[in-house]
Every structure is written in structure tokens, then in C-alpha cells.
Amino acid sequence: MTRKPRTSTGESLYPRLEPLLAQVQKPVQYVGGELNSQVKGWDDVAVRWALMYPDAYEVGLPNQGLMILYEVLNERPDALAERTYAVWPDLAALMREHGVPQFTVDAHRAVGDFDVLGVSFATELGYTNLLEALDLAGVPLHAVDRDETHPVVVAGGHAAFNPEPVADFVDCAVLGDGEQVVGDVTDVVKAWKEQDRPGGRVELLARLARVEGVYVPRFFDVAYGPDGAIAAVTPNRDDVPARVAKRTVMDLDEWPYPKQPLVPMAESVHERMSVEIFRGCTRGCRFCQAGMITRPVRERTLQGIGSMVDRGLKATGYEEVGLLSLSSADHSEIGQIAKELADRYEGTNTGLSLPSTRVDAFNVTLADELSRNGRRSGLTFAPEGGSERIRRVINKTVSKEDLVRTVTTAYANGWQQVKLYFMCGLPTETDEDVLEIADLAVEVIRAGREASGRRDIRCTVSIGGFVPKPHTPFQWAGQASAETIDARLKLLRQAINSDRRVGRSIGLRYHDGQPGIVEGLLSRGDRRVGRVIERVWRDGGRFDGWSEHFSYQRWTTAATEELARFGVDLDWFTTRERTEHEILPWDHLDSGLDKEWLWEDWQEALAEEEVADCRWTPCYDCGVCPTMGTEIQIGPTGRSLLPLTPV
């Protein structure tokens, strides 16, 4: 008998947790019971999911992806889903001292008792928090050490498009949209359990590997060449596909989730309700992984959006609705959406917001509608590159004149505060490209003062280091070193401060270069990087996205010591430019993008050539639609918002 009896009862750990809560910071984040949360009976379902966002509760709770899957799974009568988040070190220490394992916040059940642990990685900086949670849960860190009594650890989210750095720690990674694949995974787990777990854990993973979009790293062997690069990635079973393709949900109106958004008692990073108005983006910004891996564009219709906003506001009591997407002003009906929603919520102090607006898609009418019933706080634009030249390289083309004119118009129409987002360390970038940000900001303030007749307008420049990402044309680029980033940011700061009369109206917010290098290692790393992550976690690394917890020294030491045996190092993974035919760690994972097209687009970037959006110009053969059997779904539908039915 190798199989241990399954003894999990789904018993609540709360009585053991409660005495610890009196001793920690912000205890309310661990108690659950949020508005619209659900607890189902442990024995009433066949398959139990624990869904983790591997960061603090205040960051994880508003995450749309997790909220959607939580509802989709809980709507199934044969499944339940509960949530768990990274616990802060103060509670983690007490949990270890008192033997309390990682728990879900819904019913305070032990994470180790669940069938599946789904972890959503929006950023790679959550990897050490996964290891911490596994360890607290009593689940072996390494997938190969787990048996049938342990949950299947599934990674999802954008970072799962290169899960190789965490390949040792996860059992599967799911590529693409999660709404449908979680149901398929549930079906497989349910059938395997009902058949009394034939073939043990390996058979379950083999069955999962045959689900479209599910990648099981252990079924692939990676060989390395003498130069340190990957020589081959080959499946070691003949019953799993050699390439894993992402999942794509078509017709967003059929998936109006979250229907009942969770409302936390504790403060969170987004104090608003969000409605995803479309998914995907074909603007073609070359740095943007999200825009590349979520193609094609699929719009929710005006009516679909209207009913989600109505239902969500009633269910939550929020006073602000964020209209989310990768570039919300690009929705084919955005003007009508903003106007008709503003009409509907006239006089209710309900605000609408877009996360950020493209300079070329902004107009005052739209901005006026968005702020009609709410707060006219600030506007955010993301030119990303400081000079017109670098904006051609990244394919986010906007002329300096247009930028200044747009921002000036905003000031003239009563906005006092404009935020501009930039990146530093873009491919081909020079000091001059970055210094143009200062010129731009100065000109924006000068022209804005003149146009508005006010001196109290402000412009905040927010800038961080660029990290090349997998499945983008910049996946071959050499990342700028932390020293380069820091030196350019210093020059920019000096340039902004050199003219004090204008400079005091300009705020500069920046992130220094070191965390970006670690993110770069984790983004484009391969399986050898897993040793570095584990070492950093063993040395105390947690919450790497938080500056007060991040230690660059801990990462560089671990990288040096753990990678030396392979003849590679931190620079090899980050600042090194890749050649055309190098096998990249994620080449066997299919986002639909044709690698040859990506390379051509990279060459065009270097030649400072632009590519237009395929929504409005002919297809440029990125490869996604034919490979995935998908198509662009956009309006306008020509319909109007339906009147609300009285309650």
C-alpha cells in the first residue's frame, strides 16, 4: 500500500488561528467573511480548489482573475473554491510556532487539504511567496516529492506563459484565459477521484496534460548546450502534446464575471468595482507582454457592460466603476458607454474611471463624461518613451506636439493633475531619449499654465526600468543594467530640477533598477533559475514586490552561487542579447504568435519602423487568429444601453 488514506475533513482552523490574530498587524485581512464571499460544504462537492494570489491580501483581493475563477468554480454544484493569500512574516512566524498551516480565508480550511491549489501569477515577484505558502501548507516544495494526498499545484496568470523558473515547484501551468479550463481541470480531477485514483498522481497529471492549455513541466526534458543555452526541449511521454497552446475565451458577454464582486472589510489597493470592457490588444506595443499574449481583441458589448455595472454596483455599494482593459479608450463604443452610463448614474455620486488613456485616443468629451458624476481626480497618460524616436522603436507612436496638445487641453478643461508614465532602459535607448522626458514635462507645464491661466497645475512623471518579457518582440533584447537605469534616472532628476520655476510643478516618481533585474531573471529564466528562487526563499526572501522586503544582495548572492555550476550567471539571463535561433525556454509554449513574425517585428523595432493596429488596417500576420482559430470581436453594435428595470 503506497496510498495514504485521505483524511482531510475541511475542518476550520479558525479557533487555532484566532489567538494569533490578536498579535499581528491588520488582522482583519485574515478573517474572511467579505461581502459576496461564499462557503460551501466540504462533503457536498467532488473537487475542491484553493485559489491563491501570492501577494498580500490588500493586493490580491481585488485581482479580477482570481475573483472570476472563484465565482465560476463555486457556481458548479460539484466544486468549491476558497481563497488564500500570502501571509505577512509576523503571522507566518506565529503559524510556524503554533503549528497552524496555510489556510483559506473563506472557511479557514488547510490549503493542504484541497485537491487543487491554483496560483495566479500576475508578476514573477510572487514566486518566493508561493514557496512560503507551500511550506506553511505542509506541501512538499518540489512537485516530484508530492503524492496523491497533496493538492495539484497549478500556476496561471501572465507569468505562466514562461513557468520554467517555477517548473520544479508547480505540477501544471495553464496558459491563457482561465474561465473554461478550470472547468476542464475540475472534470479530470473529479473523474480520476471517482475511479479511485488510478495510476496515482502521475496518471492524474498525464490526463491533465491532455487538456488543452495545460502544461505539465515534468513531462518535458530540457537539455543544455556547451554555451549554456537550451539545446532541446522534448516531451518524455508520447501521450502528451509536444507544444501546449493557450486557451482563448470567445464572446465575453457569455462570461459576465465577476457577477458579485468581493468587497473586503480591509483596505485594498483598488477601492472600486471593475468591469473588463474588452480583452486583448492589437496596438502592437512591442514591450507589452499582456498585449501580445491576450490576442485577439474581444469586446464586451455596451449592453453587456451596462448590465455588469448595474448588477455589480447593487451587489457591492462601491462608488466608483473602473472600465478595465489594456487600452480602454480603444473600445469601439467607448464614447457611448461613458455617456450612457453617466446619464444612468446622474446624481448618485457614482464615478467612472479608465485606468489610463492613450494620448491619441483621449478626448475632452469622453473625459467629461467619465467624471460627470464622480470625482475629477487626475488623468493618466502612458507615452512610455521619452523621444519620438524611442516611441517608434516600441511602436507607441505619438508626436511630441500631439502629446503636449492633449495634456494642455486637459489642463484647459479643468484637470489640475496629469500623470505621465514612462519606461527607462528600452532597447536602443540613449541618455538623450530619457532626457527628452524632462523637456516634454517642462513644455507640458508651460503650455498648460498658458492655456489654463493657472499656476497650480501639476504633472507627475512616473518611470521605471523596462524588463524584456517572453512572447514579445523584445524577448531577444539585452536588458539595461541596474546601473544604466539608475544613471539615466539621475540625469532625468537633475534635468527636471534644473529649472526651478517649472520644476516645482513636476513630480518625479521612479523605481530604481535593481528589482527590475531580478524580475528580468525570473521572466526570461529557465529551469535552472528554480534553484535561485529556492535559495532566496531559504535565505528569507518573501514579498519581493515590496521594497521594504526586497533584498537585491540576497538575489545576486543566490544567483552567483546557484548558477555557477551551469556556467551561466545573472547577466546571462538579463543583460545578454539573444540571437535569432537560440531556443528560448518558452518556445514550446504557444501563445499563437509566430516566432518568425516576432523576430521580424524585433528587426523593425531596431529599424524604428512602426506597425499599425489590425483592427483598423489589414492583418500583419502575427499568427494568433489562424493558429488559435479565433477572430477579432469588435463593435460598434449600434445598440443602446437598455433602461434599468426598477427594483
Place this chain on the structure above:
Amino acid sequence: MARQPEGPPPPPTVQKLRLRYAKRGRLRFASHRDLARALERALRRAQVPMAFSAGFTPHPKISYLGAAPTGAASEAEYVELGLAERRDPEEVRARLDAALPPDVAVLECVEAAEGTGALADRIDAAVWRVELPGVALAELQPAVEKFLASGVVTVAKRTKNGLRDVDARAPVTSASAVDEAGCAILHMVVRQVTPAVRPDDVLAALAAVADLRPPLPPRAVRAAQGRLDDTGAVADPLGPDRAARTRCQGEHAAARPAEPVA
């Protein structure tokens, strides 16, 4: 000059409602700010017609009175709402109670009576009940006696401006120990002072004077708040509003012709 939003000013407050609510169970771990956010959202879900402040960032008119600390439960938290339309207080109570999480209970709602003064002026003390799991009455009793017999008991308290020494003895007007099912319970009345002396500070004082160190975290419940009277009891802060209302109804009744008694 500060800019003003276009359009007419928001409608004024036409009715003030005063609420007593409880925070219990898991939500004793909610902070004052957490509860304030939850209340504002619940008011929207319950469609209570709140009055709003003017300006670019209108806020609903809500006045909070000194909240129980994070980690302490309470049966007596008070808040005052300004409404832009009149509503039946009991209806508001019921709707709000239904819209709030189960561990927050809206216990009373009365209309503020004119001329009876501010709610804040009717609260200067709190009644606390502190459960001390793992502590026997035989340990707590002498500790409380020793504490009460002390003139001044200084404890270090963490405040916004760092650690500060405060006297935990003076604000405690009464304290007693009882036993319930083998668990010692500390009852006490504590006056409002600045910086506030809370159950944690009194427990620190018991540790200082009698070396009482509970093996498990104590559980504090604020049982009541109000004005300390001469007998050492606290008066119901909503009493004057209720009394004025009864008086008012009585006057109406008196003005009507007497009805025949069956």
C-alpha cells in the same frame, strides 16, 4: 480662491440619525477605518439618502465617535448620519443591518432631537468586559485589588509619537473580577482620557503590579459607553433623544382631545 464644482450645491441635511451598533465575532479584528468603509458601502447598498459635503470630492455626512480598538469587540459603537431626505429611523436601522456583514449589528437608530446637544458630549466613559482565558479568578481577584489600591500605575503605551508613559490607574473608576465557567472576567469602567487608556493598558498595569500574565490573548468587549453619573454607572447616550421624542409625542397626545377610555 479654491475652485468650486459647477452646478448647485448638494442638498442639505434634513434629518440626523444616531446609531448604536455592535462589532462581534471575527470582525472584532476590523479597525475603525475598515468599519467606516463598510458602513459607507452598506449605506449605498441600503439606499439610505445620505446628505453629502460640497466640493470636488463629496463625502457622505457621517460622524464617527471614538471607536473601540482593533481586536476588541463592542456592543456600543456610535455614529451619526446626516440624511438629505427624511426616513423612518427603524426602517433605516433594519435596512442597514441587513446590508452590513453578519458580525456587525445595528442595534438602535433614533432621530437626533433638537436642542439636546451633541452626541459626543454624552460620552465620557466606557464599560468593559475582558475575558481572560486560562486565568483563574483566584489570580485575577488579588491582582485587581492590588491595582485598585495603587495610586499611579505607569505603563508604556505606543502612540503616534512613539512610546509614551501613561497612568493606567486614574481613568479606571471601578474594576471587579468574576468567574464564568472557570474563566476569569474583568469588569471595569474607564473614563475617556488623552491618550486613551484601553483594556490592553489596564492588563499591562495588572502585569506590572501583580505579575498577572495571561497565557492566551484576552478578549475585550466594550459593553456600553456614556456619561458617568454620580453612582459610577454610565447613562445611555441616546436617552435624551428618546426622551425628547417621547415628550414630543406626549405633547401631541396632550393637544388632542382626550379619547374616551373604554
